[in-house]
Amino acid sequence: MSTVEQSTKDAIGQDAEELLRLDGVKKYFGLRGVPFRKAGAVKAVDGVDLVVRRGETVGLVGESGSGKSTLARLATRLLDPTEGRVSISGQDVTTVRGRRLRPVRRKIQMVFQDPQASLNPRQSVGTILTTPFRAQGIRPSRAELIELLHQVGLSEEHLERYPHEFSGGQRQRIGIARALAVRPGLLICDEPVSALDVSVQAQVLNLLADLRDELGLSYVLVAHDLAVVRQVADRLAVMYLGTIVEEGPAAEVYAAPAHPYTRALLSAVPVPDPGAARERIVLTGDVPTPIDPPSGCPFRTRCYKVQDVCATVRPVLEPVAGGEHRAACYFPETASPEISRAPMSERTP
Amino acid sequence: MPEPRKTPSETPVLEVHDLHVTFRTEGGLVPAVDGIDFAVAPGQTLAIVGESGSGKSVSSAAVMGLLPSNADVKGEVLLDGRELTKLTAEELRKVRGNEVALVFQDALSALNPYYSVGWQVAEAYRLHHDVSKKEANARAVRMLDLVGIPSAAQRARAYPHEFSGGMRQRVVIAMALVNDPKVLIADEPTTALDVTVQAQIIQLLEDVQTEFGTALVLISHDLGVVAEVADDVLVMYAGRAAEQGSVKDIFYRAAHPYSLGLLGAMPRVDVPPKHRLTTIPGSPPSPGSIETGCPFQPRCAYTERVGERCITERPLLTPRPGEGNHEAACHLGRRPEIAQEVARTGIQENAAPEGAPLQQSAAQESAPLEHSAAKAEGPLQPSAEESAL
Numbered sequence: 231m232s233t234v235e236q237s238t239k240d241a242i243g244q245d246a247e248e249l250l251r252l253d254g255v256k257k258y259f260g261l262r263g264v265p266f267r268k269a270g271a272v273k274a275v276d277g278v279d280l281v282v283r284r285g286e287t288v289g290l291v292g293e294s295g296s297g298k299s300t301l302a303r304l305a306t307r308l309l310d311p312t313e314g315r316v317s318i319s320g321q322d323v324t325t326v327r328g329r330r331l332r333p334v335r336r337k338i339q340m341v342f343q344d345p346q347a348s349l350n351p352r353q354s355v356g357t358i359l360t361t362p363f364r365a366q367g368i369r370p371s372r373a374e375l376i377e378l379l380h381q382v383g384l385s386e387e388h389l390e391r392y393p394h395e396f397s398g399g400q401r402q403r404i405g406i407a408r409a410l411a412v413r414p415g416l417l418i419c420d421e422p423v424s425a426l427d428v429s430v431q432a433q434v435l436n437l438l439a440d441l442r443d444e445l446g447l448s449y450v451l452v453a454h455d456l457a458v459v460r461q462v463a464d465r466l467a468v469m470y471l472g473t474i475v476e477e478g479p480a481a482e483v484y485a486a487p488a489h490p491y492t493r494a495l496l497s498a499v500p501v502p503d504p505g506a507a508r509e510r511i512v513l514t515g516d517v518p519t520p521i522d523p524p525s526g527c528p529f530r531t532r533c534y535k536v537q538d539v540c541a542t543v544r545p546v547l548e549p550v551a552g553g554e555h556r557a558a559c560y561f562p563e564t565a566s567p568e569i570s571r572a573p574m575s576e577r578t579p
Numbered sequence: 580m581p582e583p584r585k586t587p588s589e590t591p592v593l594e595v596h597d598l599h600v601t602f603r604t605e606g607g608l609v610p611a612v613d614g615i616d617f618a619v620a621p622g623q624t625l626a627i628v629g630e631s632g633s634g635k636s637v638s639s640a641a642v643m644g645l646l647p648s649n650a651d652v653k654g655e656v657l658l659d660g661r662e663l664t665k666l667t668a669e670e671l672r673k674v675r676g677n678e679v680a681l682v683f684q685d686a687l688s689a690l691n692p693y694y695s696v697g698w699q700v701a702e703a704y705r706l707h708h709d710v711s712k713k714e715a716n717a718r719a720v721r722m723l724d725l726v727g728i729p730s731a732a733q734r735a736r737a738y739p740h741e742f743s744g745g746m747r748q749r750v751v752i753a754m755a756l757v758n759d760p761k762v763l764i765a766d767e768p769t770t771a772l773d774v775t776v777q778a779q780i781i782q783l784l785e786d787v788q789t790e791f792g793t794a795l796v797l798i799s800h801d802l803g804v805v806a807e808v809a810d811d812v813l814v815m816y817a818g819r820a821a822e823q824g825s826v827k828d829i830f831y832r833a834a835h836p837y838s839l840g841l842l843g844a845m846p847r848v849d850v851p852p853k854h855r856l857t858t859i860p861g862s863p864p865s866p867g868s869i870e871t872g873c874p875f876q877p878r879c880a881y882t883e884r885v886g887e888r889c890i891t892e893r894p895l896l897t898p899r900p901g902e903g904n905h906e907a908a909c910h911l912g913r914r915p916e917i918a919q920e921v922a923r924t925g926i927q928e929n930a931a932p933e934g935a936p937l938q939q940s941a942a943q944e945s946a947p948l949e950h951s952a953a954k955a956e957g958p959l960q961p962s963a964e965e966s967a968l
Contacts, residue, residue, distance in 0.1 A: 293773035397862040427630040429859035432844035436855050461846035498778035499848040500803030504826045512782060513775045516743045
C-alpha cells in the first residue's frame with residue numbers, strides 16, 4: 231500500500247463530519263406509455279446506503295446502466311428519490327424543494343461530464359461564474375471571480391471570453407470554477423475527465439487533488455475508468471444494476487477485490503505494460519435489464535462462482551476480513567489476484 | 580524520405596509511404612497528416628496512438644480512400660504491392676470492404692436501422708461475391724456465430740436496436756470480416772464500450788487474427804489497449820510521427836518526450852497511485868498551426884535545454900540504438916548528455932510497479948553510456964515540477 235493511500239485513509243476518522251448520507255435510496259423511472267407501477271419501472275438505483283465524510287474522496291464506479299449517474303443526481307437533489315432518505319450535513323433534505331433548496335446547494339455542487347454541453351455558449355465566462363452567486367442572492371466582486379479563475383489555473387484575461395474560445399480541458403476548469411463559486415464542502419463530479427485527452431485528463435485530475443488539499447474539499451467521483459478513480463479516491467464503491475456490491479478503502483479494494491464482479495471489472499482494465507500478464511476474468515453476456523433484474527444477487531447471471539443460494543435472497547454488504555471493507559456476496563474472494571511482469575532486462579535499454 | 584519500416588518476420592501486406600493529407604478549407608490549407616510511414620504484416624498488429632487532432636483517423640480514412648473531396652492525398656499506399664491511391668473509384672470499391680475492411684468506433688451509426696443485421700452482413704458479402712442470397716445469408720450466419728453472437732441463425736433476423744453495444748460491435752466486426760480481408764483497420768473499436776465488454780471484443784479481435792492471419796491496424800488513444808494487442812506502435816502528434824517501434828520499445832524505452840508524457844499522464848489501475856500524475860502542459864495544437872520546428876516544442880519540457888533547433892528545425896525520425904526499428908523524431912536524441920541525465924531522473928517517475936529493482940538496474944545500465952558517444956538511451960521523463968498546471 232502506498233504512503234499516499236495510507237496517509238489519507240488515516241486522516242479521515244469514522245467521526246469526521248458527515249457531508250452526505252444516503253439511506254436506502256431508490257430511484258425507479260416509469261416506462262414511457264406505461265402507467266407508473268413498480269413492476270414496470272426501470273430500477274436505476276435500487277437501495278443504496280452511502281456516507282461521505284469531510285475531506286474524503288469517494289470513487290463511485292460501475293458500467294453503463296449501473297445507476298452511478300442517477301445516484302449522483304439523487305445526492306445533489308436534481309432527482310427526487312422514489313424511496314429512502316438524502317441528508318446533507320446532517321439535515322434531511324429528501325423533501326426540501328424549490329427556494330428552500332438554495333442553502334443546501336451552497337454545501338454541495340456538481341461538475342458535469344461534458345463541459346461543452348454544460349456551459350452556455352452565449353454567456354461569457356464572467357457571466358457563467360456570476361450565476362451561482364446570484365442564485366444565492368450575492369453580487370460577486372470582479373476580484374472574487376478572478377480569484378475563482380486563479381484557483382482552477384486560468385487567469386483574468388479569460389473573464390470576458392466565451393466557451394468556444396477554450397479547449398476541452400480549459401472548459402472543464404470553468405465548470406469546476408463555477409461549482410466552487412459558492413464554496414461548497416462537497417463536489418459531485420460526474421465523469422469529469424472522460425471527455426478529455428489523456429494529457430489533459432492528468433491536468434484536471436491533478437487540479438482536483440490540489441483543490442482538495444487547498445480548500446479541504448470532499449468529492450464523490452463518478453467514473454467508469456477504474457484507473458482514474460484509483461488515482462484520486464480514498465474510498466471506493468462499486469455499483470452493479472443499481473446496488474453497491476462492494477465498498478471500502480480504495481487501497482484495499484484495488485489490492486484485494488472481494489466481490490467477483492469487482493474482480494472481473496478490475497481484471498478487464500487494460501494496463502499500459504506489454505509485459506504484464508494478469509489473470510483475466512472475461513465475463514460472458516451483458517448486464518441484465520434493470521427493468522427485471524435477476525432474483526437474489528444481481529450479478530449471479532454472469533458470475534463465475536454462482537451457486538443455488540445466489541438466486542434466493544439478495545446478499546447484503548458484509549465486512550470482508552474485518553474493517554471497513556465490505557462486499558455483498560455469499561462467496562467473496564479472499565486472496566489478491568496475481569500479476570506477473572516482464573523481466574527487468576526487457577525494461578531497460 | 581525515411582526508410583520504410585519492415586516487419587522482421589514477413590513482408591508487409593499494407594505499406595504506407597510518406598502519406599500527406601491536406602484539407603482545402605475556407606480558412607486555407609490544413610495539413611492533417613504531414614508525412615507518415617507505416618507497414619503491417621499478415622497476423623501482425625500495428626497500433627496508431629495519438630490524441631484528438633493528431634491525424635490518426637484521417638490516416639486510416641486515407642488508406643481506405645474514404646476522405647471527402649476537399650482532401651488532397653499524397654504519398655503511396657501499397658496493398659500487396661498495388662498502389663491504392665491511383666485506383667479509380669470503381670476499382671477502389673472492389674478493394675474496400677473486400678481486401679481492406681474498416682471497423683468504426685460507433686457501431687450504431689455504422690449499421691442501418693432499417694435492415695436486419697443478417698441482411699447487412701450478407702449484403703457486404705454479395706457486393707464482392709457472385710452468390711445467391713441464400714448462400715450469402717448462410718455465410719452471414721456463420722460469421723455472426725464466429726464473432727460470438729448466441730443463436731446466430733435467429734439473431735440474424737433481429738435489427739440493430741435489438742442488440743446491446745457490445746453485440747452491435749460484434750456484428751460490425753462480422754461484417755468487416757465476411758470477405759476475409761487481408762487488412763482490418765479498427766478505429767477506436769472499443770472506446771464506446773464498457774470495460775468488461777471491451778475485454779470481450781479485444782479477445783475476439785485477437786482470436787480472429789490468429790484464425791485468419793489478418794493484419795490489424797488499431798487506432799486508439801488508450802495505451803492500455805495498445806499495450807495489450809499491438810506488436811508495433813506508431814505515436815502520432817500533430818499529423819507527424821513522433822516515435823515508432825515495437826510495443827516494448829515504446830512502453831519500456833520511449834525516447835520522445837511526448838510518448839513519455841503520455842505514459843506518465845496515464846493513471847494506472849494495477850499499481851498504487853503516484854502522488855501526482857505527470858502532465859503535459861497545454862493541449863494538442865490544431866492541425867497546421869505549427870509550421871516550423873518540432874510540433875511538440877511549445878509543450879515540451881526540454882526545449883530550453885536543447886535550444887533554438889527545436890523552434891527552427893523539424894526533427895526527423897532517427898533510428899534509436901539497439902535492434903529493431905525503433906525511431907524517434909526529437910532533437911534531444913543528439914544531445915546525449917541531456918538525455919542521459921533525464922534518463923536517470925526520469926525513469927524513477929515512470930517506474931514500473933514497486934519501482935525499486937527497476938531503478939537499480941537502470942542506474943547500472945546507464946552508467947557505461949556516459950563514456951560512449953552513442954545517442955540518447957533510456958526513457959526521458961518530464962518531471963512533475965516542470966509541468967505547469
